[in-house]
Amino acid sequence: EAGVVQSPRYKIIEKKQPVAFWCNPISGHNTLYWYRQNLGQGPELLIRYENEEAVDDSQLPKDRFSAERLKGVDSTLKIQPAELGDSAVYLCASSSRGGYNEQFFGPGTRLTVL
Amino acid sequence: QKEVEQDPGPLSVPEGAIVSLNCTYSNSAFQYFMWYRQYSRKGPELLMYTYSSGNKEDGRFTAQVDKSSKYISLFIRDSQPSDSATYLCAFYNQGGKLIFGQGTELSVKP
Numbered sequence: 001e002a003g004v005v006q007s008p009r010y011k012i013i014e015k016k017q018p019v020a021f022w023c024n025p026i027s028g029h030n031t032l033y034w035y036r037q038n039l040g041q042g043p044e045l046l047i048r049y050e051n052e053e054a055v056d057d058s059q060l061p062k063d064r065f066s067a068e069r070l071k072g073v074d075s076t077l078k079i080q081p082a083e084l085g086d087s088a089v090y091l092c093a094s095s096s097r098g099g100y101n102e103q104f105f106g107p108g109t110r111l112t113v114l
Numbered sequence: 115q116k117e118v119e120q121d122p123g124p125l126s127v128p129e130g131a132i133v134s135l136n137c138t139y140s141n142s143a144f145q146y147f148m149w150y151r152q153y154s155r156k157g158p159e160l161l162m163y164t165y166s167s168g169n170k171e172d173g174r175f176t177a178q179v180d181k182s183s184k185y186i187s188l189f190i191r192d193s194q195p196s197d198s199a200t201y202l203c204a205f206y207n208q209g210g211k212l213i214f215g216q217g218t219e220l221s222v223k224p
Binding site: 103104105 | 118120122145146155156157158159160163165202204206209210211212214215216217
């Protein structure tokens with residue numbers, strides 16, 4: 001069974017530029033999560049989707065971050081414009097359903113903002 | 115006060131040692147307790163998952179939960195160089211949100 005796929009794996013951009021991350025969850029997983037992991041810290045939830053619906057986006061900085069999950073499968077997370085403080089690893093995870101189930105993580109996208 | 119406290123290490127032990135990793139938490143409503151392992155440049159992977167006080171064993175790994183003290187531990191017996199990774203404790207809150215500790219970086223030397 002294929003795991004969670006993310007691309008790109010690495011991205012270096014200048015501040016104020018836009019950037020987008022893509023995630024393909026495990027087949028059949030209805031719940032998708034985006035996390036941000038700063039250096040030396042644990043992941044922090046940005047947004048959770050149940051199928052196409054964003055059910056928890058309270059931690060998403062909506063002035064510059066946006067996300068979508070069209071057709072309830074793949075998802076894209078966008079930052080526009082990027083700031084220096086956005087440098088982090090952006091992790092995507094999925095689970096068969098919400099609640100208290102195991103989450104399966106992708107390898108992450110390492111973003112560096114110069 | 116942070117909801118979860120975890121010593122970031124780094125922790126360095128010789129091969130074959132017993133490793134003890136710990137987390138404390140402040141939210142008494144946490145009911146589900148997990149340990150994730152994260153290798154460098156990889157995403158976290160679930161190692162242990164329990165929802166009750168007491169011990170749960172899986173091979174060389176034992177997870178211990180003490181709800182009365184709000185304290186969880188992960189023990190690794192006969193540690194191997196392949197165990198070198200960052201270990202993250204994690205908890206589900208009442209809303210189904212996963213809360214992670216800071217992570218402890220472990221290095222097992224041959």
